[in-house]
Amino acid sequence: MAAGLKTVILLSFVLAVGFLLIILSCALWQNWLPLLVALTFVLAPVPNALFSHCGSDDISSSYESSAPVDLGRFITATFVVTGFALPIVLAHSNIIDSRACAMSIAGGGLVYTTIMAYSAAFSQEESEYD
Amino acid sequence: MSLPRVNYDPRRVCVNPFPEITLGRHRRTVGVYLAGALFALANWTFLDAAILSAHAKAPYGAPPDAEPPVHVTFVDWIPGICSLLGYLVINLIDKDRIKGDEGFGDARAVWRARLFLFIGFAFMAGGLAGSVTVLVLKYVLNGYPEQFKYYGYANVSQSVALMLSAVVLWIAETTSSEYEYNLTL
Numbered sequence: 653m654a655a656g657l658k659t660v661i662l663l664s665f666v667l668a669v670g671f672l673l674i675i676l677s678c679a680l681w682q683n684w685l686p687l688l689v690a691l692t693f694v695l696a697p698v699p700n701a702l703f704s705h706c707g708s709d710d711i712s713s714s715y716e717s718s719a720p721v722d723l724g725r726f727i728t729a730t731f732v733v734t735g736f737a738l739p740i741v742l743a744h745s746n747i748i749d750s751r752a753c754a755m756s757i758a759g760g761g762l763v764y765t766t767i768m769a770y771s772a773a774f775s776q777e778e779s780e781y782d
Numbered sequence: 783m784s785l786p787r788v789n790y791d792p793r794r795v796c797v798n799p800f801p802e803i804t805l806g807r808h809r810r811t812v813g814v815y816l817a818g819a820l821f822a823l824a825n826w827t828f829l830d831a832a833i834l835s836a837h838a839k840a841p842y843g844a845p846p847d848a849e850p851p852v853h854v855t856f857v858d859w860i861p862g863i864c865s866l867l868g869y870l871v872i873n874l875i876d877k878d879r880i881k882g883d884e885g886f887g888d889a890r891a892v893w894r895a896r897l898f899l900f901i902g903f904a905f906m907a908g909g910l911a912g913s914v915t916v917l918v919l920k921y922v923l924n925g926y927p928e929q930f931k932y933y934g935y936a937n938v939s940q941s942v943a944l945m946l947s948a949v950v951l952w953i954a955e956t957t958s959s960e961y962e963y964n965l966t967l
Contacts, residue, residue: 722810722814722955725811725814725815725818726814726815726817726818726821726951727818728815728818729814729815729816729817729818729819729821729822730818730819730821730822731822732819732822733818733819733822733823733826734822734826737822737823737826737830738826740830741826741829741830741833742833744830744833744834745830745833745834745836745837746837747833747837
């Protein structure tokens with residue numbers, strides 16, 4: 653229980669740092685376009701989470717993943733690459749500063765890592781009680 | 783030097799086996815993720831060129847208020863749209879219909895599925911050929927500086943990455959079905 657509590661506190665701290673980086677990358681240059689990165693990375697795990705409940709039959713759950721699960725993974729990968737590519741593209745055409753680009757990428761990576769680590773750390777406990 | 787061979791296979795040819803990438807049953811997952819990543823990368827490569835063109839300045843030697851000589855116009859979008867259409871068509875086909883020997887019975891369904899597959903691949907190949915055409919006719923032959931030829935290169939790499947994405951997705955889906963086939967046999 654204590655380890656879980658420590659994990660939650662650590663993950664929330666990392667999440668706050670990630671959002672801080674993204675918001676700083678917007679506010680320091682008065683250009684709020686990098687905020688889209690936060691939106692992208694927050695939305696990235698949503699298709700996986702939605703579609704993962706579609707294809708789990710009793711028969712073919714372990715070996716074969718169905719088409720909706722694949723679609724969710726495809727959209728998730730698209731979102732993640734979009735989150736990394738968007739600041740690079742914006743910085744390439746001088747819309748945002750290159751330092752803002754680096755900060756928003758780092759912040760977005762932290763946010764996504766936090767979400768992934770949270771779901772990985774607490775998924776076993778849920779499946780135990782199912 | 784007599785190391786015990788951990789997994790000795792009598793059919794093997796070389797002493798040192800080739801590095802065999804067996805991702806096991808995660809192969810499909812990795813393939814689908816990779817295909818999605820390539821898909822996004824392809825589209826962002828082209829969108830990068832389009833955004834760069836919209837915010838383009840004049841080339842370095844020119845006076846600062848001069849117009850850039852060329853922009854990304856609708857002509858540049860056409861190969862990408864063709865590739866995307868082909869991508870959709872290829873992935874909307876039921877993969878079991880293509881093989882035809884699974885006992886679906888309806889020979890016309892197999893024929894139609896192969897026709898649609900052909901149309902899809904023709905769209906993708908047309909997109910690739912169109913992007914090369916745009917690169918050559920619009921950018922290379924007019925002799926624009928390297929800063930503007932990048933639009934054409936981005937167009938070509940979008941088509942190539944879309945084709946790679948389709949191939950990876952296809953491989954990921956068909957290897958899974960072969961694995962299942964081996965299980966049921």
